[in-house]
Amino acid sequence: MSNFSLSPLFRRSIGFDRLNDLFDYAMQSDTPNYPLYNIEKTGEHNYRIVVATSGFNPEQLEIKLENQVLTITGKSVEEKSDTSVEFLHKGIADRSFKLSLRLDEHIEVQRADYEHGLLKIDLQRIIPEEKLPRHIPIGRKGNELLDSPKTE
Template sequence: MFDLSPLYRSTVGFDRLAQLLDNAGSFEVPAYPPYNIERVGNDEYRVTMAVAGFGQDDITVEVKQNTLTVSGKKADKTEAKTEFLHQGIAQRAFERRFQLADFVQVLGAELDNGLLHIALKREIPEAMKPRTIAVTSGKSEPKVIESKKAA
């Protein structure tokens, strides 16, 4: 366990980051289903998950408070159960969570050949982008005030 108190003393507004670091060692990362996270542009990303055996109606993609949750559950079929001699394709229910950075938006999700692709884009509002502040000197030219003579 790491002591993060020096981080709290020297930063402002990074409470969420510190909480993520605190929680990082406290849980096990599930291995199913496997996934990739790719950078496809400067501010564009894609999460690809291998979800073989799941249809588009079996998968739910939800975003809530900077957390992307992908879950899958096979619909119960009323048909006669098939007897497998070997079942290598896992069809168990899953839930995978991803913490999204601030200003990351989910653009869409597409299921293609057993792979679920989720498109993400970071869109920083104009007010949050860095801006240059002009620096002026402390000395200014004296102002000349015109006065009229009294008559």
């Protein structure tokens, strides 16, 4: 019997569980594996996406948020290759990328920083007051029952 891991389902979503969308996405065979990235929970309502973007400078990177989909794009600058160099192994990726992550409706992008080849995007869950849990009293209001008809 083989083990089945659901962790691939949660790599692409932050802050919510929409299992149907996640299963559909996980079943796609063209899931990108470049660039490498982490999704971190830094507090009760705070998250951070860290994308390894070595070889890119901030001018080559673009972050867009549209319809709750955060898209991070890196555009590689085509440099003329040195014809006197012969690669015995070329493991450093130097290609453009597009990484899309679906965000929950209450997740907001707070800021983005670029340092030491890592793009860091801070997110925060901001829940509107009407969506917060509230205490519902049971039974009495003063000495009277709630919703009980008054008798005269």
